[in-house]
Amino acid sequence: MARTFALALTTAAALTVPPSVAATGPQPGRAAADMAVTYRATAPFQQHANGVRAGYKPDRYCVFDRVGGTGALGYPHFNHAYDNSTDPAKPTALFYEDDRGGRKRLVAVEWLVYDRDQDPTTDDDRPSMFGVPFKGPNRGNFPGQPVHYALHLWLWKKNPEGKFTTYNPAVTCLPGTTRPLPHPSP
Template identity: 70%
Template sequence: MARRLTPALIAAASLALAAVAAPTASADHGAATGRALADRATAYGATAKYQVHANAVADGYVPDKYCVFDRVGRTGALGYPHFNHKYDNSVDPKKPAALYYEDDGRGGKRLVGVQWLVYDRDQKLTTDDDRPALFGTAFKGPKPGNFPGQPVHYALHLWLWKKNPRGLHETFNPAVACLPGTTRP
């Protein structure tokens, strides 16, 4: 039986949207910050339904069976990526190319973060004149592909559904862990 969004989840998403979209009183926050907050609220609203894992799969997000962790720093993970390649090159806050899930402790998956992925125009790691931005933040990169056939690209992570103590747009989240035996050999 498919799980549905519970009233508590809907209420939590609504509160998150209200908190994110609320105007700030500080004079330090300009129009870019207002736009960034509005875009983040849009991303919350667009991805809330993916708290139910089956909704993400039904909408074309293909699960990877392996959990991705930080192999270099060994200080966190992304979780289980779910890519929908029709959203590659999207800078629309409603259309992330990837969703990241972690194990929920009950045999299911919990949405923790999202990612936008944009291919580098000239496919050179030495130039970045086409670097995109979203949420008032420049994408990281250009980066080489993570698997054979993936183009040189820019990426922007957003830890929308689980706080990342290192920052909202950091690649790996130390609060996300891969269970033993779930990472790519």
């Protein structure tokens, strides 16, 4: 009976992990367990309305790589109650892309942790998750955002550049959906 129960648990766990991840093979110990937690915690957010109800506030603009032109993030949805979280079940942000039916499709998650000394030239407090160090420290992306570290995880859409790479070349922003560039002052 115990073996049947263990087999049922193993089968149920395999069903919660998308085939793209199952095909990549096992990850070492804690990283794999944490990844499974993230899948389970964010699966309900596949339905955009569930992410919004959970406190993730949508940005009306799609974010793309303005510097390297190597893809996009999609539409960020932040829940600032999870700023500084390194809990695999509580990412700071969800990222959605437009699907062909005019709906939003969950593609990635992100954790954001503030730099302790707010000095972008030091990194002695760099966090890591899934055995991967966060990127940064980065200056804020908008007025008032502190210097921070960030870790993107392309959990729900494959990123050909790697699952922890910031931008995904397989994600595009539809025309007219990106934040307009600021006008230069005269």
